[in-house]
Amino acid sequence: MTATRTVTRHAPGKLFIVGEYAVVQPGHPAILAAVDRQVGVTVSAADGASAADGVSAARGADIVIDSDLCPGGARLRRGDGGLTALGADDAQRVRDGLTHVVSAIDVVDGLLAERGLSATPVRVSISSRLHHEGTKLGLGSSGAVTVASVSAVAAYYGLELSDEERFRLAMLATARLDARSSGGDLAASVWGGWIEYRAPDRAAVLDLARRRGIEESLRAPWPGFGLRKLPPPRGLAVEVGWTGRPASTASLVGSLGRHAWQGSASQRSFVERSDTCVRASADALERGDGPELLRQVRGARRMLAELDGEVRLGIFTTTLTALCDAAEAAGGAGKPSGAGGGDCGIALLDATAEEQISHLREGWAAAGVLPVPIRLQSTQTKGSAA
Template sequence: MTVGPAVSRRAPGKLFVAGEYAVMEPGHPAILVAVDRHVTVTVSAAEGADVVIASDLRPAEVRLRRQAGGLAAEDGTPAPGGLAHVLSAIDVVGALLAERGAALPPVHVSVGSRLHHDGTKLGLGSSGAVTVATVDAVAAYCGLDLSPGTRFRLAMLATARLEAGASGGDLAAGVWGGWIEYRAPDRSAVLDLARRRGVEETLRAPWPGFEVRPLPPSRGLALEVAWTGRPVRTASLTGRLGRHGWRGSTSQRRFLARSDGCVGTAVRALEQGDDRALLRQVRDARRLLAGLDDETGLGIFTTGLTALCDAAEAVGGAAKPSGAGGGDCGIALLDATAGAEISLLREKWTAAGLLPVPIAITSTKESTQ
């Protein structure tokens, strides 16, 4: 194994355009975009500890040593909270190295995030971005040259170990960038294979349900984003669906079929350059989420997210929550040449207590620099 000088890698955040909730089920599609706000991870040699983590979201470095049960603080206590995705990413790269007869060297991992506002997450997929960037940076520091597919799979393994229900859409956006159509793998099957056969074989094996492909960008629509000021942990909402008895129900099957149809039509609209059709599907995606919310009482639509969507419709756009809802961000698509309407939308959002967030979609090339 070759260990070189310090290595920096970054991964972009994401926004869902359509397909939330359905994408949690293996093989069901969603459309996502990668955005030009990133998490940057720099890996260098560590001294006096096996792993040192520094983050612009923490007041001090965290120094860890390998114990029988995994990484722990130097005094033997468990690793501090908030580092789970970084540690899992380090562990999965370390497991791959071990299977190849090498050992992970002591590493200093420095994390910087532009996916937060004054230390609070914006709902742009910060956990996914830090996982992808950490996998990429640690692997590169250790001399591993990862293909995009391998980078995604390692990040998915690191994530699924923590949250088996996570779709991985944020990881795919972080790896491939731009507009993508994404279908999640069967995470339970993947985790079972990794436990039985190891990381190396799991990386090479087929992953049931998984598919990702790039999509052409919208030709004439601007993406506008606003933050509600209320951070939400996605798993706290998605996990409640199981308690509602929704999974496996007739209602779920109906929702999945409608979501798949919406996403499929939106994909064709992008491929044909039909912006009007895309706007119709964004509106349909909003209605689908509203129907799910009415049926389950999850709280997908808050007062802020409803105001966000209504303001966009009032100026001729189409809008919806991005992701699980309950807070975080919402998106609006509208005519990119309608400068007055875009300005008015931002004013309406601000008046409603929402924070417009300057964001652009980032391509794969830009997201891997």
């Protein structure tokens, strides 16, 4: 196959509204919303790279990756065992921030091979608006870059993929790196807007791909997976605050997975209560019931605090607690968005209450919380996937 054009695709970041941690369990829901900041991935012919661009397409490189977050980029070679770095520096740069990109390219390569198509050398360029001065904000940058990479590389080679196929390829790429990842960030990046998401059984998905191939895994049922679009909240403003401290979702979720809490009666109770909260929140969004949504978000904060008190993961930092307290003091609701431990949190308030929003921002400023000027995407159409 000969491909000479340049293709660019974008994918938005996300925020968890309710349901984090429970959504890691297959089939259990969470609500997420896509944000108006994105990751962009551009794919072009590798021979277009030059030293002036900061990365040179060295002889033997099938893939050249450069990123605004990874100085020096990386060069890789295709082989029977997948993609391998050309040198030690390339391997280190992949480990330092390009693992999701490489996994995404590798999965698309696998699909091309199953369809009898060749993969020509390419240059993959990445730019992110999900960071602040090089530090991630906790907006799902890994998921967004995975989706954007799958979308751009597939489009470059002429593959026409549905939204669900793009999600499935991105989920395979992610699960290969960490099967504990729920994939909620991927779903938000693919479908955008507000969604209720249920994670597939990643172990079953990986086993399916190993036994029957990537092509078949795009068509076969995925146990546990489900998605439906939701309307955004009516009459509520969503404010986003950043703690200034990055956190590792994989580390926090991994620690919980190794804790004795996992599989306990307490864990089952947490998941059941989380499911109830997500269902009630989704119903409130469908009805446009802002006060009920605020009540559920406050309840979600309490559940996460109880979980943190029991297993001591460090979900709530001093700054995140202050972020939430300021939201409630202003008459709204606040909680960490995602795994916690740093990154960002959200506050929901009456959209017409300018004085309350001003008080919230004053409280955040006093606590060292940085307001992030982003908006959540509106949902364009309703639909579902399962």
